[in-house]
């Protein structure tokens with residue numbers, strides 16, 4: 001019960017009564033990375049999120065740890081240089097989620113193409129060079145190469161052959177974004193961070209010298225409001241960063257973000273079969289590039305990139321998003337003939353793109369060099385860099401960036417926080433090398449991850465769990481699977497769930513601050529997004545088991561079931577399908 005509803009109240013009492021060195025507002029990947037590094041440096045750290053950890057953009061990405069090869073076209077070389085090197089480090093510290101998965105980049109002779117056969121080879125060579133994939137690199141087996149048209153069609157037969165020139169193949173990594181967040185949060189918590197979800201910052205507090213010294217929060221579970229005091233406060237609220245800065249009424253001047261929405265759609269792999277992740281030009285004048293990615297027996301594809309001014313917590317997939325993506329996919333894979341009825345799941349996320357340079361006396365350090373654009377630029381031309389700023393009253397904001405460079409973004413922020421605690425509060429902390437701090441579940445040999453996860457899964461079978469469940473548990477929870485297998489030895493399967501599913505759920509409730517069925521089925525596991533075939537079988541068992549664990553009354557259980565069914569209906573695009 002180390003990270004659960006049972007510890008949540010205890011930690012709220014500590015947040016009320018103990019002054020922190022650092023408070024982190026926002027528990028997406030950016031905030032989680034800062035909280036882990038601050039806790040590793042033995043700062044008394046608090047991390048709050050108004051939703052579930054990872055409930056924002058960090059569970060709505062393309063689920064890649066990648067260097068953004070297309071950013072070379074907009075000369076975002078700093079972002080590429082940072083992120084392409086960072087991939088191997090993220091794989092090292094989070095090996096159960098970040099897996100090498102070479103990308104095919106088919107080249108078409110078409111309007112608006114991002115690459116030609118010549119430029120894709122130059123880009124891939126630069127990409128590999130920046131990542132050190134050369135010479136005797138342990139990753140040399142993933143060095144890039146090109147394929148001619150025939151080889152490309154042999155590799156990926158469903159691709160449109162018309163105007164196809166060939167393809168590049170280069171290393172990128174698949175990732176489980178939601179679990180990357182929660183494993184960072186769990187590690188931070190293990191290192192002493194007071195991490196509480198469903199706590200919303202509703203005001204920024206100041207001392208007599210008009211310097212930030214804390215926040216007022218609203219507990220979204222209980223309705224209680226209280227203050228949390230800290231020497232330093234950092235705003236890592238992603239797309240909400242401007243809204244949190246607006247709470248800092250004394251110094252807020254203007255927004256700096258240009259939020260854009262990105263949508264992904266999921267079909268069964270029988271409807272669209274791709275052998276490995278594929279990344280190609282949209283074939284339209286918007287300069288976008290689209291991914292098609294195999295995952296868990298499904299194929300997902302995306303993304304759109306459109307300015308977004310809606311509710312950042314509930315970005316929705318619209319008909320125009322579906323039409324855009326299906327039009328491109330059916331052109332690139334002419335034998336697919338996908339329609340909206342083939343879509344089994346979907347998700348929409350909001351990029352926290354930085355558009356406006358800092359203004360006034362804000363101090364800015366380019367964490368990963370957000371090159372500034374203006375509102376006339378196409379969304380895809382806006383930099384994917386991040387920025388680190390400090391307002392006149394001391395509120396620090398770390399925004400933008402990618403999920404891939406979360407660790408180096410946090411590195412930059414930690415140097416500023418360390419300096420501030422030294423200069424203003426005479427507190428000295430030693431920053432740790434976060435490249436060597438494995439996230440929760442990463443305690444196994446990263447250089448032999450596949451073999452290690454297979455070895456771990458065998459222990460699950462020995463505990464009486466089916467081979468499929470044991471493998472899935474190992475892939476999701478990494479070295480923590482051993483704990484789940486131990487659970488399995490002492491419990492009986494819950495109604496409607498297998499022994500493995502029951503043990504994994506028990507673990508998540510006790511050790512991952514999993515508070516709702518949506519937390520579990522959408523973010524801690526792949527059930528809603530990639531396992532729609534069996535979702536109906538497990539969801540009732542999950543709800544009933546959680547209801548017993550939490551002691552929900554009839555009204556609470558009805559509400560959680562309603563929220564879950566709404567999430568599933570939205571993911572399945574029921575509203576759009578019913579309009580047809």
Ligand SMILES: Cc1cc2nc3c(=O)[nH]c(=O)nc-3n(C[C@H](O)[C@H](O)[C@H](O)COP(=O)(O)OP(=O)(O)OC[C@H]3O[C@@H](n4cnc5c(N)ncnc54)[C@H](O)[C@@H]3O)c2cc1C
Nearest residue numbers: 026028029030050056057058061062064201238262403404
């Ligand atoms: C469609 C799409 C695809 C992408 N694909 C990739 C990819 O494949 N690889 C990659 O590296 N990057 C990718 N990205 C970028 C990456 O997802 C984001 O850069 C990253 O997730 C941003 O994380 P964050 O922690 O800054 O924001 P978020 O994850 O949004 O976290 C901010 C958190 O702050 C919380 N919050 C907000 N206001 C408050 C408040 N007042 N009080 C308390 N909490 C608050 C929110 O609930 C939220 O959980 C993609 C982005 C999109 C949209």
Ligand SMILES: O=P(O)(O)OC[C@H](O)CO
Nearest residue numbers: 062064302303305380384
């Ligand atoms: O921000 P974009 O346009 O690169 O889209 C996000 C990708 O899908 C993955 O990072």
